[in-house]
Amino acid sequence: MTATLLIEQLLNGLQFGLMLFLIAAGLTLVFGIMDVLNLAHGSLYMIGAYLAATIAQASGSFWIALPAAVVATGLIGLLLEITLMRRLYRRDHLAQVLATFAVILIADDSVRLLWGPAPILLSAPAALSGPVQILPGVLYPAYRLLIIAVGLVLALALYLFIAHTRTGMLVRAGSSNRDMARQMGARVERLFAIIFMLGAMLSAVAGALLGPLLAVEIGMGENILILALVVIVIGGIGSIRGAFVGAVLVGLVDTAGRAFLPDVLNHFLAGAVAAQLGPALAAIAIYVLMAAVLFLRPQGLFPARA
């Protein structure tokens, strides 16, 4: 295990974590403020990726595809909020689970109808296809650096929005005490729609950026949703700060775990056992992390609710 490999994996973990943050942020806001468990959040991520891929192929440019896909997905999210989500605010969590599970089914097959069952291709912009020397002797893919940069910028922007704008203040108020915010006269319907749309757009950014690295395929939403749920549980439901810390933690643990755990295990256990156990342990590492956090701090690391 060289220093280069270590740095590379840590950066990969940060990169993945930042994208997870974009997805988890929307999920935690919707759950924290509107008290809706939205299983279909992963579907918005998937739609963002598919739209980005299609627009990139049609226009030949990744740089056009990214913002276009984000805007389009935002509008789709808004449509979803108006037609379905707002009718779920009053319902209990189980009804929300059933309804959003139904949306996953509908979204998956809609994608299948429009794009077919096979995964489609989303290519990273050619300009960023090469490596960059970030430290003497350490090369890192330029595209992944872009992801990290975008992730950090958006995280900062989100922080500024939450902490320093009026709408952001309403979001924070709503996060810690929804009824109170309502009483204070917050234009709740509009606020909810904005939050939902924002969440959809952030997910689309993640979908478009991760598309070239992971496969753009039906079912990608379900896979990422599980991770996003783990993130917000670790971070604390309703907390953006928690989502950030949780996402980076999960990203690092998952990536580093998969990269290093099998090797570490090899040092301690016999070959065959380590070969089987290593990948399995790496895969469950984040769940062990979540269980540990729940055990020590049942409300998550940064609980937003009073």
Place this chain on the structure above:
Amino acid sequence: MSLLQVRGLTKRFGAVVATDALDLAFERAEVHAIIGPNGAGKTTLINQLAGSLRPDAGAVLLRGRDITSSSVHDRVRHGIARSFQATNLFRTMSALDNVALAVQAGAGSSFHFWRDVHADSGLFERALALLDQVGLRERAEVSAGVMAHGEQRRLEVALALATRPLLLLLDEPMAGMGPEESLQMIELIDRLREDATIVLVEHDMDAVFRLADRISVLVYGRLLATGTAEAIRSNADVRRAYLGAAA
């Protein structure tokens, strides 16, 4: 030996000291009222006696035995029962089912998987008797959630009674009741004084002075005064701090 004793009981919520090194004793066969202004920490005290809240420091002793770390259900087994300030019933069940469940709790293990609970000898008979005791027998089949407020408060008491307690903690049983309902509740509690020691948290001063043998006055989590009803009524500190408006 006192039936229930509290020594140096302390509970903090952040910067707020809800219970401040409290020393208090409840004797057998007495009705002991706890009064004080809002925020004095009365319900917090009840919660610590019942076990739903753990103190930060101090001890709760039942007949000399330290039960500070005992769970709520263990304390019920040892003879403490409570009613809730905010009505806390099984709203979708009938009054009879509510009480029957409480009776079932005290009637041995519930790891029975075969026999229909209605065939369980005595459960429902005892439940009906308890409803009778609180004057709700005719309302047995009514869903707890749709009962009148006064009836719900009486059902609260019935649930607490079902566990055959030595000590009954009644948290504002008259909360939200009109004058006639309050009178019924006062009479009910009066009848109960023979069955159990009663710790009564109340704002209704009429009720307190009619029922209480002894009164303890709580202010900011601290004991301001404790003694017989007469002594408290004439206590200058108490008048100033609390009774001034009411007495």
Place this chain on the structure above:
Amino acid sequence: MKLRAALPWLVLLAAALLPWAATAIDQSYYIGFARRVMIFALAAASLNFIMGYGGMVSLGHAAFFGIGAYTVGIAMTHGVASAWIVWPLAMAAAAFAALAIGSISLRTRGVYFIMITLAFAQMVYYLAVGLKTYGGEDGLTLIQRSQIGFGIDTGDEATLYYIVLAALAGTMFLLNRAVQARFGRALIGIRENEARMEAIGFPTFRYRLAGFVIAAAIAGLAGALFANHNAFVSPTILHWTQSATLVVMVLLGGLGYRYGGVIGATVLLLLEETLAALTDTWHLPLGAFLLAVVFIAPRGLAAVFSRPAR
């Protein structure tokens, strides 16, 4: 009222006649299909027991189903084929896992309980994927079905069907009795108002854990029957979407209704079957149907036809 009471018996009768009828019209495929429905009905019924009556929403129930199935599969690779050994073993394995998982998970509530049951189920899933000796990702084939002896041939499709039917009917009978007995009443009380249950003297944790373990054992049995039905087990049955599907079945059928799990499993699988025959993109109409249920029959299909069997 009479019809409502007789309905379960009528359904049982119809189910008993199904293999004969299916063979008669040369559609014996449906014996296998109905058998699959009953297996998932059993799993869903066990989940309904803890969700609907105990208020424990577990998003990890497929783990116990999978443990039961894998117990049979793994035992088979080691030459242990007797149903008398492996089926109780499957139930015991699932129960034991539930004891461990429940002891930790049941200290949490609400969405945290959902997440932590999910986490444990994912661990079991990845464990199965990692166990290359027993097939790993590719799964494990059973060379034969569990053997019962006494001249009963589990290899015969109709015979296995009747075994599954007996298991389902027997379990439903026992569960229905339990719901009306002290244990069921305690669970219902816990679901309704746990704080109150504690305040009247119930050690609620004990009862929740017992319910959780019992439900897991039943799911383990369903898993064992599934392994027989399918002659193949793979980690797919442990995926979180399987747990989610079980939850959907319970919600669709009617949470807390006696036959909610059975109805939900039957309707969902029947719909899948019919829709899949009509179109490749059958998830779409299925999703639309579930949405309709959320808004038109919010308490599930059983609620449309009866009042809660509480």
